[in-house]
Amino acid sequence: xxxxxxxxxxxxxxxxxxxxxxxxxxxxxxxxxxxxxxxxxxxxxxxxxxxxxxxxxxxxxxxxxxxxxxxxxxxxxxxxxxxxxxxxxxxxxxxxxxxxxxxxxxxxxxx
Amino acid sequence: xxxxxxxxxxxxxxxxxxxxxxxxxxxxxxxxxxxxxxxxxxxxxxxxxxxxxxxxxxxxxxxxxxxxxxxxxxxxxxxxxxxxxxxxxxxxxxxxxxxxxxxxxxxxxx
Numbered sequence: 001x002x003x004x005x006x007x008x009x010x011x012x013x014x015x016x017x018x019x020x021x022x023x024x025x026x027x028x029x030x031x032x033x034x035x036x037x038x039x040x041x042x043x044x045x046x047x048x049x050x051x052x053x054x055x056x057x058x059x060x061x062x063x064x065x066x067x068x069x070x071x072x073x074x075x076x077x078x079x080x081x082x083x084x085x086x087x088x089x090x091x092x093x094x095x096x097x098x099x100x101x102x103x104x105x106x107x108x109x110x111x
Numbered sequence: 112x113x114x115x116x117x118x119x120x121x122x123x124x125x126x127x128x129x130x131x132x133x134x135x136x137x138x139x140x141x142x143x144x145x146x147x148x149x150x151x152x153x154x155x156x157x158x159x160x161x162x163x164x165x166x167x168x169x170x171x172x173x174x175x176x177x178x179x180x181x182x183x184x185x186x187x188x189x190x191x192x193x194x195x196x197x198x199x200x201x202x203x204x205x206x207x208x209x210x211x212x213x214x215x216x217x218x219x220x221x
Contacts, residue, residue, distance in 0.1 A: 030208070031208050031209075033210075035212075041214060041215065042117075042201055042212040042214040042215045043155075043201065043203075044212075045209060045210075045211060048209060092210075097143050097160070097162070097208075098145065099157070099210055101154065103154045104154070
């Protein structure tokens with residue numbers, strides 16, 4: 001079966017880099033995603049990576065994928081107070097069209 | 112461009128009352144559609160997904176049901192709500208292996 005694990009909480013200072021980590025168990029994962037959820041809102045897709053990639057960069061966001069260890073990370077450079085939110089890691093298994101989510105990491109950015 | 116609409120945004124319902132949450136997608140045809148629930152503790156649970164009109168897959172046994180009467184319409188229903196049905200319900204759709212979410216519906220069962 002599949003399972004996605006994330007640390008529950010991360011606190012950083014404004015201007016620092018944030019690194020949110022995620023591990024998954026199913027080696028059949030094809031796509032891996034990061035979503036952001038602000039209080040009371042739906043999930044916003046931030047970025048995704050195909051399992052045949054090691055890294056993807058999109059402005060302040062960098063996704064690193066270690067397939068051997070089944071480890072995914074999201075790095076946010078120059079973290080701002082507006083980045084405070086819950087960040088969800090999710091995987092989509094080959095042959096399926098549904099996502100399995102981690103429980104989310106709450107990022108708190110202090111001034 | 113494609114958009115997803117979900118309503119109502121919030122509702123408070125008594126135990127035993129019925130429920131209907133509606134979701135529509137614009138700008139695409141034959142999307143995969145999903146209902147997720149986010150209860151206390153933040154985890155997202157897949158409730159139903161649909162690959163076409165009248166085709167519903169249920170992931171979790173419960174007193175909820177889903178229907179897809181039209182290609183771009185997905186409805187979540189209950190005949191009698193339980194306290195444990197309270198939560199944040201999210202509709203989503205799939206475009207080329209990327210799933211996009213609506214703004215969600217807050218349900219409080221009292």
